[in-house]
Amino acid sequence: MSVVVLGTVALDTVKTPYGRRSHILGGSAAHFAMSARLFTPVDLVAVIGDDFPGRYLYFLRKKGINLDSVIKENGPTFQWEGEYKKDLNVAITLKTELGVLASFRPHIRETQRNIRHIFLANVDPDIQRHLLGRMRSAQLIGLDSMNYWIDHKRRSLLSLLKKVHIYVANDQEARSLSAENNLLKAARCLCALGPRMVLIKKGEHGTLFYSKSFIFLLPAYPVERVIDPTGAGDTFAGGFMGYLAKSRSINQASIKKAIAYGTIAASFNVEGFGLERSGSLRIEELERRLAGFKRLASFK
């Protein structure tokens, strides 16, 4: 079954110890889609500006991503510029230019409104709520956000959390929104805000999944050459939601497997700038690395 993802499609300028790339394709929804497409059809809901390169649209389409609900507005595409120094876990934002994102109101095609799996990737919570209101048969709704919205649109985010099933946050966001330093306490607190599942991404330290019925911990796959970590969290979420959308049922086993797929997809993503690596990724490569990962992370 398909997944609808709402979020940003961006032009990223990134500098890391391995080099610099200007105006490459990025954004939360683009990274999510590139990973989810390995498991299931993906419908993208986003806005681009009139400067958006045609070759990027061609690239997304060629990867099988449905762009029917990507709207083009007059003005510049959302741009992010950032740098990673020696510690690749820390992104330093140098510039953010909203461009057409500032006045974005998502449109979704009539037929897409019946899609049951929905991921609200990082974007203004009011925009996320707007899209959610348009969906007719939501069965599994995931949500990601960021510190900026936690600080500036807290009420809007809290009201949205009551309507979603899975909240995906990084460790800082989880601590900030819950006001708990201990991640297990933070996860429980976030669960009490509405979502019945909470997924805390800890970057190179892996993932903590929390629900009332079970907890699951998974390390990250160890990557030696981290070229550019931008979008790793969205890639993780894409693998996770993509696998769940494909699975027949959502239970402990499928959730654990979805987290493992998300982890492996993210490990590929960081091995190249932007979508370089995840754009060329095939499911066979993912499966192969997953098999190796099981040996690394299992004991009796």
Place this chain on the structure above:
Amino acid sequence: MSVVVLGTVALDTVKTPYGRRSHILGGSAAHFAMSARLFTPVDLVAVIGDDFPGRYLYFLRKKGINLDSVIKENGPTFQWEGEYKKDLNVAITLKTELGVLASFRPHIRETQRNIRHIFLANVDPDIQRHLLGRMRSAQLIGLDSMNYWIDHKRRSLLSLLKKVHIYVANDQEARSLSAENNLLKAARCLCALGPRMVLIKKGEHGTLFYSKSFIFLLPAYPVERVIDPTGAGDTFAGGFMGYLAKSRSINQASIKKAIAYGTIAASFNVEGFGLERSGSLRIEELERRLAGFKRLASFK
């Protein structure tokens, strides 16, 4: 089979968000021993001052720890004073008074020199080397150190590393000694310095084990009420070495299991001040929590 542990026995003064304790029993060797004793007989090699409370000696002896090579010198026992604020991962050292540790030369009983499993817990590398020179039939030697020795006695530490089989370090120490930020690269680099196994402790994020033949990743057991993290790393090492000393052979399965035991022992240790919790710990409790941990951390 027994384990000999060399290290500090200290009087710790600790403040955490859960309270304050003055002059409680601590030190790298004491924490190690309290965990290793659950698996195997432990012989402690350390120095104490003439102010060392008799009740602490009684307590250690009652736990079955052999104190024949604990020497008492004139002067104050080694003291450490530290604080943990909201982020319990960061210890702030307020005071360190070496006392009798400053002139410590380890003595070991003739019969103990034949013990095959040796752990050199954190103490001056020259003292570690001195003890190692006295051992006759070393079969498995583990070593821990700290940033102070990496910075101030680097050559001594590097020469010692060539003689040990397992180097146990936290992530900061591993990065500092290897000059590599990526932990996988750091572990490989440390392995090239001598030890055939490297165990990097990442605190609340778990452990990375590296050897030429295999890698193993394990998350930490999630603890909700971290009362006092002092000694968690030594407790981990004690469980790890204690289990290996008890095992008949050292192979992939026994190493993974030893790491899991160390992880669980450490999770108990942080639930009380000093040795409060690990001092009363029974192997049945450890086994029970380990069984739960397997469910938390395994997937198919």
